Amino acid sequence: MSTFSSLPQPNSRFFFASALSAILGIAVDRLVYLPLRKNNAPGLVFLLASFGVFIFIQNLLQLIYGAQILTLRTGPVVEGHQIASAVITDIQILILAASLILLAALWLVIDKTKMGKAIRAVADDTVGASVSGINPEKVILYAFGIGSALAGMGGVLVSLETNIEPTMGMNAILKGIIASIIGGIGSIPGAVLGGFSLGIVENLGIWKIQAGWKDTIAFAVLIIFLLLRPEGIMGKKTDRDKL
């Protein structure tokens, strides 16, 4: 029976990483997205600009750290716990617990706080929100900070389980987008549902066929959803006009 002592203790570096992500997110917003908003740029211009930011940062990381794979050593390798015919390691339990806590915190912020209400208001109707005394730019700043900090924490959690390489972000973005479309954009329970459904479908899929087909399965699911139910599992049919 292994104990939890082999787990990495929460330390300052974890928070440093997410703080750095938050700062980076806010910086990108100020430098790129804020001017685009001022130009009233259409969604597609945002999409292309964000691709540009993505390519830039990914290759900056490659320039600094090289293309080789790094690992986050977290202590001795210990045997996992057997549950029925599945095995789960302490680290996987930690990741699961940490993501549940973060999700609950996000849900509390979005659903229960004034800032969360403001974020939802701006997402729904920016002009309407500013008429009722909300400063949309301030709200967007907070949203970018919170979102980027969460993404940074997600990155740390992922790297506890897998290797770290400069190109790892692409897959995370794609799977994140697919999961949020499957679940229904703008819905936190939908995001959870979408994430889990995608993970389960992908992994059940490669039970019978080779692991390399994971991405194919993920995108096939995306395309099926885009065609048949673009508003996602939790989305409302009436949202379809906005798509």
Next chain:
Amino acid sequence: MEYLLHILVMAGIYIILTLSLNLIVGFTGLPALGHIAFACVGAYTSSLLALNYGISPWIGLMIGAFNAALLGVLVGAPSMRLKGDYLALATFGLGVIVYSIAKNWVDLTRGPMGLPGIPKFSVLGFELQPVWAYLLLVAVFVFITAFVIGRIVDSPFGRVLKSIREDELAALSIGKNVNRYKLIVFTVGAFFAGIAGSLYAHYITFIDPSSFTAMESIAVLLMVVFGGMGSIGGSFIGALVLVIFPEMLRFLGMPSSVAAPLRQMIYGLLLVVLMLRRPQGIIGRYRFK
């Protein structure tokens, strides 16, 4: 000299890709992010036909282009209903799926090992071995592509495309079957991308999935946007500048571990600056809506 000609051949192949994507993105206003998938289909079709059945690259090129067009119809028919960001995502997905098939269907494509020893084109029994001969061949195809796409966009058909781009609802209201027009454009674009893929395969004589990644689709899109959406001349400029310019980094004497990411960083930065300062490209007039 040989090296210079080689870069021009590559630029020619990218011009064909950029022109065909410009027809879809620039002239019709459909955001398509998976264009390289069609080149991948063209390249693999004609290479496999030549390697496994000894079929002439000329015939392979045509079959490859038709296969790419067929994929265009199959994917386009359902997804042309999607709009904006969602169409972009679906076509991006297409790019990832085709790449993934090329990588994982090892029995057919040899996966990451790639296909070596693809024969070159030959004319009257003479193989097009020298680079200049190949440059001529590519130039002919560039001319054909520019001519056909130029004729399409200048015709009454092309004016319908522009009306779809400017105001889809208006095009619908004057009785145009918008989805049919979109599908035709998507298929024609796929056809020419298939030709570009086949030209690439029989020139380099080796292909593997890494030539057809999602990033490559973004690079072609960048060429379209950089040169100018909805401009034939813009596609020439976009492809020429963005193929030749990164090559110049080679002469600064940087090791490839620095030059490769630096090149990508410049691409990324360029994309951001373009979107901020000149979303219509160098000589384009049209912007994304």
